[in-house]
């Protein structure tokens with residue numbers, strides 16, 4: 001049976017997992033938090049990887065494949081930075097029936113695996129900058145509720161680790177990589193993102209500062225971290241940590257300045273959540289494994305062979321022009337069934353060819369994003385299809401941007417009375433501090449006696465716990 005049993009706005013969680021299964025992107029496994037990533041999603045990952053890998057190769061980032069395991073001793077080396085992460089570390093303690101003489105952690109991230117070698121390989125400034133990247137899987141045994149792509153116990157990512165002689169070089173690279181992440185989201189996945197710098201509390205503890213791109217999921221009204229680019233400063237290269245030093249030009253010994261940056265398969269989940277609808281997946285053409293699906297629509301026995309030939313010729317022409325096209329000639333499904341099937345798979349453009357189309361030397365095109373139908377002349381088919389695919393890519397981004405902007409409340413200086421969850425004095429002071437100035441500061445007035453019901457699942461995405469009371473802020477101009 002095709003079709004979803006949950007609407008996107010009716011039960012988002014169930015809708016999401018059903019779309020992933022019905023569009024054949026994910027297979028469920030019998031280990032909680034572990035998923036099978038299937039062809040339809042791997043192709044998306046590969047298209048993004050091809051772009052990103054080419055860009056970092058041009059930045060002279062070298063490739064590497066470090067080992068999966070790390071000893072407890074080495075893991076403990078950065079115990080200050082990984083404080084709080086211990087519960088997530090998965091361990092190998094046995095091989096066959098016998099215990100290992102030392103337990104081995106499965107890498108949750110690459111720092112402790114890679115940096116001992118940075119320390120060995122970097123001797124003087126000729127060895128700098130040293131930049132490596134690996135495409136790999138990592139394991140973090142998270143306990144919060146797992147969700148395919150968004151939060152899984154094993155995930156795939158790229159992790160870049162770089163070392164420079166100066167802070168300036170590191171600072172520059174942090175932003176260069178952040179721009180690539182923006183392109184991944186906005187130009188490939190058609191998902192708008194906000195670039196920014198994390199607060200001291202939200203950043204990675206081991207970083208000097210963390211920059212990130214944040215996406216927005218309209219259905220949950222929550223932000224989600226899309227990718228991170230950290231400047232580690234000299235936190236990891238310091239003597240008491242990994243002791244990564246180099247002899248600079250003045251023969252003085254100095255610690256290197258490091259960055260680390262990553263994006264992961266979570267990107268795919270964000271794209272599904274933002275663009276999907278009640279018919280299933282909606283793929284942005286740039287990352288669609290199939291951009292066009294051609295469906296033969298024979299009518300009774302009217303020139304069926306001619307129709308199949310026309311479909312084959314259409315696919316050939318489109319492929320020759322670099323468009324990823326296919327024909328669904330399965331004779332054990334009706335055209336109507338095929339329409340729903342490929343809509344569920346999220347193919348951006350469907351082309352139908354029936355007897356009438358043959359006579360008029362045209363094809364019927366249907367857009368997946370808005371359902372618009374139009375007849376395209378066979379003569380200039382490639383140009384029209386290319387134009388349509390670009391228009392679909394653009395309108396997916398625009399509609400997501402519009403939804404996101406509509407949810408951003410610039411709450412201050414709008415002569416507004418703001419009812420916000422209460423954090424604590426520190427935040428209260430901070431808000432007052434940051435909004436003081438000519439057009440008046442926002443200050444808390446009171447905790448209203450009649451408390452509005454905090455709707456289910458609302459919680460403050462802040463690092464500070466919030467009490468239930470609300471304070472009313474007022475604009476004072």
Ligand SMILES: O=C1CCCN[C@@H]1CCCn1cnc2cc(F)c(Cl)cc2c1=O
Nearest residue numbers: 082085088089108109159228260261262
């Ligand atoms: O985000 C990135 C970019 C790519 C390389 N890594 C950094 C920081 C990763 C933070 N982080 C994140 N999660 C972790 C989980 C763990 F179990 C342990 Cl031991 C450590 C960490 C941890 O350091």
Ligand SMILES: [Mg+2]
Nearest residue numbers: 085088140142
């Ligand atoms: Mg985590």
